[in-house]
Structures are given as structure tokens and as C-alpha cells.
Amino acid sequence: MGTRVYRAVGGVSLSVRPGECLGVIGESGSGKSVTALSVMGLVASPPGVITGGAVRFEGEDLIGAPYETLRRRRGDRVAYIFQDPLATLHPLYRIGDQLAEAIRAHHSISAGEARERAIRLLNDVRIPNAGARIDDYPHKLSGGMRQRVSIAMALANEPDVIIADEPTTALDVTVQAQILALLDDLRRDRGLAIIFITHDFGVVAQLCDRIAVMYAGRIVEEGPTAAVLEAPAHPYTRRLIDCVPELGQGKRRLEAIPGLPPMVDALPEGCAFAPRCTKAVPDCARGDIALERTGTRAVRCLMPEESA
Amino acid sequence: MGGYIAKRLISAIPVLLGITIIVFLIMSLIPGDPATAILGSYATPENVEKLNRDLGLDKPMVQRYFIWLGNMLTGDFGRSFSLNRPVLDEIVERFGATLVLAGTSFVLCSLLGILAGVVSAARQYGAADKLITLVVLIGISVPSFFLGMMMILLFAVELRWLPVSGMYAIYGGGDLPDLLRHLIMPALALAAVATGVIARLSRAAMLEVLRQDYIRTARAKGVRESRVIWGHALRAAMVSIIPVLGIQAGFVLSGAVYIEIVFQWPGVGRMLVDAILKRDLLLVQGGVVFVAACYVFFNIAVDVAQAMLDPRIKT
Numbered sequence: 001m002g003t004r005v006y007r008a009v010g011g012v013s014l015s016v017r018p019g020e021c022l023g024v025i026g027e028s029g030s031g032k033s034v035t036a037l038s039v040m041g042l043v044a045s046p047p048g049v050i051t052g053g054a055v056r057f058e059g060e061d062l063i064g065a066p067y068e069t070l071r072r073r074r075g076d077r078v079a080y081i082f083q084d085p086l087a088t089l090h091p092l093y094r095i096g097d098q099l100a101e102a103i104r105a106h107h108s109i110s111a112g113e114a115r116e117r118a119i120r121l122l123n124d125v126r127i128p129n130a131g132a133r134i135d136d137y138p139h140k141l142s143g144g145m146r147q148r149v150s151i152a153m154a155l156a157n158e159p160d161v162i163i164a165d166e167p168t169t170a171l172d173v174t175v176q177a178q179i180l181a182l183l184d185d186l187r188r189d190r191g192l193a194i195i196f197i198t199h200d201f202g203v204v205a206q207l208c209d210r211i212a213v214m215y216a217g218r219i220v221e222e223g224p225t226a227a228v229l230e231a232p233a234h235p236y237t238r239r240l241i242d243c244v245p246e247l248g249q250g251k252r253r254l255e256a257i258p259g260l261p262p263m264v265d266a267l268p269e270g271c272a273f274a275p276r277c278t279k280a281v282p283d284c285a286r287g288d289i290a291l292e293r294t295g296t297r298a299v300r301c302l303m304p305e306e307s308a
Numbered sequence: 309m310g311g312y313i314a315k316r317l318i319s320a321i322p323v324l325l326g327i328t329i330i331v332f333l334i335m336s337l338i339p340g341d342p343a344t345a346i347l348g349s350y351a352t353p354e355n356v357e358k359l360n361r362d363l364g365l366d367k368p369m370v371q372r373y374f375i376w377l378g379n380m381l382t383g384d385f386g387r388s389f390s391l392n393r394p395v396l397d398e399i400v401e402r403f404g405a406t407l408v409l410a411g412t413s414f415v416l417c418s419l420l421g422i423l424a425g426v427v428s429a430a431r432q433y434g435a436a437d438k439l440i441t442l443v444v445l446i447g448i449s450v451p452s453f454f455l456g457m458m459m460i461l462l463f464a465v466e467l468r469w470l471p472v473s474g475m476y477a478i479y480g481g482g483d484l485p486d487l488l489r490h491l492i493m494p495a496l497a498l499a500a501v502a503t504g505v506i507a508r509l510s511r512a513a514m515l516e517v518l519r520q521d522y523i524r525t526a527r528a529k530g531v532r533e534s535r536v537i538w539g540h541a542l543r544a545a546m547v548s549i550i551p552v553l554g555i556q557a558g559f560v561l562s563g564a565v566y567i568e569i570v571f572q573w574p575g576v577g578r579m580l581v582d583a584i585l586k587r588d589l590l591l592v593q594g595g596v597v598f599v600a601a602c603y604v605f606f607n608i609a610v611d612v613a614q615a616m617l618d619p620r621i622k623t
């Protein structure tokens with residue numbers, strides 16, 4: 001068996017404030033999910049290992065923290081919402097029991113109390129007839145309802161941060177809009193910080209205050225959503241935006257970016273985007289390129305796009 | 309659920325009928341006839357013919373089948389000529405002993421197998437996993453009767469810790485400790501292979517489940533790892549482990565025949581072997597049908613357990 005460690009994610013640094021929504025955007029395989037999972041030590045191991053870095057939650061470093069410390073934070077202070085709501089709920093437990101378990105993992109309350117709280121949570125995420133729904137199994141619910149249950153589960157202990165990994169990707173457009181509206185309300189009402197991981201610029205534009213664009217396991221651009229959308233500085237961001245018809249400033253270029261993101265085991269030296277970049281210069285493939293910060297924005301590129 | 313059970317019971321009827329036909333055919337077609345077996349090879353043809361008539365063996369095969377089947381449906385399995393007592397009485401008595409042996413083995417292999425599988429999967433590629441995998445491989449590879457004989461040699465003959473064979477001591481036995489002392493070796497020998505099979509499949513089922521998103525969800529909720537493994541994961545894995553248990557129950561039941569012979573256990577397996585040698589047709593047929601019916605009903609119970617565990621199964 002080989003023991004090589006492939007770098008899926010490296011040098012990623014993200015921060016989020018209470019009540020803020022940070023969008024992390026990138027193609028599949030860009031390392032956004034791995035980043036999100038590593039925050040709470042949820043990267044599957046084997047094969048995953050975290051070789052360095054820090055996750056600071058209210059000043060406390062969570063990477064390398066003992067298992068019990070992590071477990072206590074998981075779901076209590078930092079909660080997750082995952083992509084496919086059918087796969088993320090346990091098929092053999094009633095949703096009420098799954099919700100109650102989330103609460104009782106962190107608070108010693110009676111089963112009856114937990115059940116009442118679970119019903120309130122289902123009401124909070126606007127599931128009609130929560131008192132009856134609570135005894136259903138996940139396969140009895142629609143995709144949108146299941147995702148609401150997942151959100152309710154994430155809210156169970158009133159966390160400070162919710163990490164949502166493509167929470168609307170598996171849903172159809174109307175349901176997607178409802179879920180986004182729900183998340184938006186929740187963060188405004190409760191001062192929740194949301195890290196929203198997606199490949200969809202449309203979703204980011206609706207919900208997020210700030211965005212971070214990831215490519216091949218690194219952040220290539222970061223800044224306030226409106227500013228980045230209006231004047232993307234990194235060629236990759238620019239191309240991503242052009243792919244979205246409503247955002248593409250009338251150009252309606254639907255074709256994807258030619259080429260594929262590099263495999264994690266075959267990262268080129270220098271800028272990982274160079275093979276697909278139209279503006280690449282020889283220097284791009286030489287040595288590391290730093291994430292250059294100016295004001296609220298940051299970009300990792302030698303030839304940033306002209307700001308409009 | 310009641311309707312589901314009724315449906316499964318009804319669907320068992322053709323299976324049971326098929327079993328009676330097969331058993332009857334095999335016993336009618338094997339060489340050697342009971343009259344000769346009873347009277348010895350020096351019997352006169354007249355005596356053989358008379359005995360055949362008394363046993364009802366002069367009638368056509370189809371007619372004999374239906375007489376036998378009809379009688380069984382009224383609870384009359386016929387009379388064993390070699391033992392000179394009703395077949396059903398003998399079966400029930402012997403089956404009790406088999407049930408003690410096979411039942412103990414089954415509980416042992418289920419518990420040990422699942423335990424080993426879960427621990428292996430939870431520590432994939434760890435030291436415990438490797439050790440369990442090795443032991444399981446050995447367990448699967450050694451035939452149970454050979455294992456039984458080796459155990460007798462070691463624990464009964466050499467070390468004299470345990471009795472060589474039988475179910476109770478001939479003098480002064482008969483209580484529970486005595487039974488347990490006699491039971492340990494045959495039960496372990498019988499359970500060995502099934503334990504290995506169950507451990508292997510449980511490990512695979514657990515590994516599959518541990519990859520699922522809902523396990524990640526449970527961890528993300530902050531559920532304790534022990535609960536994630538023994539609760540969330542094992543519960544989901546049981547959906548694929550339970551059918552394996554059903555199949556292994558069949559192997560344990562059939563494997564009991566060898567073990568009963570090796571350990572002189574007075575069960576239905578040894579009874580059948582004796583009955584076959586004596587051409588005691590009714591006893592063999594009755595015994596096989598009885599054991600097969602038990603297996604069929606056990607499997608229905610397994611399916612029902614499965615349906616109760618998994619709400620997605622339409623009942």
C-alpha cells in the first residue's frame with residue numbers, strides 16, 4: 001500500500017463573523033468540501049489526514065484538539081448541513097428521534113422534553129404539521145422536507161456557525177429558493193454565521209455577504225460578493241461568472257471552462273489554473289503565487305483582471 | 309405486519325409440499341428395502357412380502373405418498389419400526405437435544421461474529437482488525453468435525469477438563485452445569501465456521517455503512533463514536549447481516565449432524581443417520597420434513613425481523 005499523502009487542500013484560510021454568510025465557491029474537486037469537513041475533524045480517516053493548520057473557534061484551536069473536545073463542539077457550536085438530504089438522514093430512525101438525539105448529545109434533558117424541542121424545531125423550519133411529521137421515517141418525506149429536517153437538526157443546539165455543504169444542489173429550483181430564504185431568515189434572526197459551500201454563483205449572489213473562490217485546493221480570490229461579481233479580479237472567477245447566464249453581463253456564455261481542474265496528485269507548479277488560463281505568462285508556472293490583499297479583497301494572480 | 313406474516317406463512321406451503329415430495333422420492337429410490345433390513349438377508353421371500361404388505365409398501369408410490377402426507381397433516385407421522393414407537397415422539401425428543409446444541413451454536417456465532425465484524429470494521433487495518441481477520445480465516449478453513457475431534461483430543465483426552473461425549477453424564481448427571489460441560493465443545497465446534505462467515509460479512513456490511521453520509525451526519529451532530537458504531541452503523545448494517553444469519557442458521561442445523569456424531573450427541577442428526585442405515589423410512593422422512601419445516605419457519609421469522617427493523621420494506 002502506498003503511503004503518499006496527496007494534498008487535497010492547502011493554505012486555505014477562511015474566517016466568518018457572527019451573522020455573516022461566507023460563500024465558498026469552486027468546481028467539484030476543488031477541495032471546498034474537504035475544507036469544510038476538516039473544520040470539525042470530520043475528514044474520513046483513513047484515508048484523510050490533516051497535516052497542519054488551525055481552526056480557531058472563539059480563540060480555541062480545534063485542529064489537534066482531543067476527540068472529546070471536538071465531539072462536544074460538533075453540532076453544538078458548529079453544525080453542518082450536507083448535500084443529499086436522503087443520504088444524510090439515517091434511514092432506519094424516525095426523524096423525531098434523529099432530532100432528539102442531536103439535542104441529547106449535548107444536553108441532558110428527558111426524552112419528552114427533547115421531543116417537544118424537536119417539534120418546535122420542525123416548526124421553526126416551517127414544516128407543516130410538525131407534530132405528526134416527527135414520527136415519520138425520512139423516506140416518507142420529500143427532498144425539500146428532508147433538507148428542512150437537516151436544517152432543523154443543525155439548529156438543534158443553537159450553534160454559532162453553520163457549515164452548509166451544497167445544501168440545495170439536490171433540490172429542484174422552487175424548493176431551492178425556499179431553503180435559501182429559510183437560511184437567510186435564520187441567520188438574520190439568530191445572528192448565525194453561515195459558511196455556504198457551493199459551485200453555483202447564483203446561490204452565492206442571493207445569500208452571501210462575502211465569497212471565497214477555491215481552485216485546486218487553494219483560495220484564489222476573496223472579497224465582498226457584490227464587488228467580486230461586478231469586477232472579478234482572478235481570471236478563473238471571471239470565467240466562472242461568465243458561465244452563469246443571469247450574471248454574465250448579457251454575454252450569456254453557457255459553455256463551461258475548457259479543460260479540467262488538475263488532479264490533486266498532479267498539481268502543476270506555480271498557478272494551478274495556468275493550463276486553462278488565457279492570460280498565463282511564463283512566470284505563472286514558476287513558484288508559488290501569494291494571495292495578495294488590498295482592502296477587503298484578495299487575489300492570487302500575477303495578471304489580475306483590470307477593475308472596471 | 310400481521311398481514312405480512314400471514315402472507316409469508318401462506319407462501320411457505322408450496323415450499324413445504326415440495327420438501328415432502330423430494331424427501332419421499334429420495335427415500336423411495338434409494339436401494340435396499342426395509343423388510344430385508346428388518347428381517348435380515350436370510351429371510352424367505354414370503355416373509356419379506358408379508359412384511360412389505362404390513363408396512364404398506366406394496367401399494368403404488370403415488371398412493372403411498374398421499375397416505376403419508378394425509379397422515380402427517382393429522383399429526384400422525386407413522387410408527388418407527390426400528391424403535392417401535394411413534395415417529396413424532398422420537399423426533400420431538402431428539403429435536404430437543406439438537407435445539408439445545410444448534411441453538412447455543414447459533415447464538416454464539418451470531419454474537420461473536422457480529423462483535424468481531426464490528427470491531428474489525430471500526431478499526432479497519434488496525435491490529436485488532438488484522439488479528440480478527442486471521443482468526444476468522446482459520447475458523448472458516450477448518451472443517452467442524454475435525455475441529456471437534458481435535459478439541460476432544462486436547463480438552464477431554466489430554467487435559468481431562470471436559471467430558472468426551474454425550475449430553476449428560478451417565479451417573480449422577482442431568483443438571484444444568486453437567487449439560488453445559490457437555491455442551492461447550494460441540495457448540496463451539498459447530499459455531500466456528502458460521503462465526504467466521506458472519507464476522508466477514510458483518511465487517512463488510514459495517515464498512516459499507518460507515519461510508520454513508522448519515523454516519524457523517526451522526527458524527528457532525530456530536531454523537532459519541534461508540535454510539536455511532538454500535539447504534540447508527542450497526543443498526544443499518546443489521547439490515548444486511550440478518551439475512552446472513554438466516555442462511556447460517558441453516559448451515560448450523562445441517563452441520564449439527566456431523567457434530568452430533570463426533571460428540572455422540574443424542575440429537576435428530578444422529579437419529580437420522582441411524583434411521584437411514586436401518587432403512588427406517590418413516591422416521592427418516594418424518595425427521596427430514598420436521599427439520600426442514602423448522603428451517604422454513606425460522607427463515608420467515610428472519611424476514612419478519614428484517615421487516616420490523618427496516619421501515620422501507622413494504623409489508
Ligand code: SF4
Nearest residue numbers: 271274277284301302
Ligand atoms: S497567475 Fe497567471 S495563470 Fe494563474 S490565473 Fe493569473 S494569469 Fe492566469
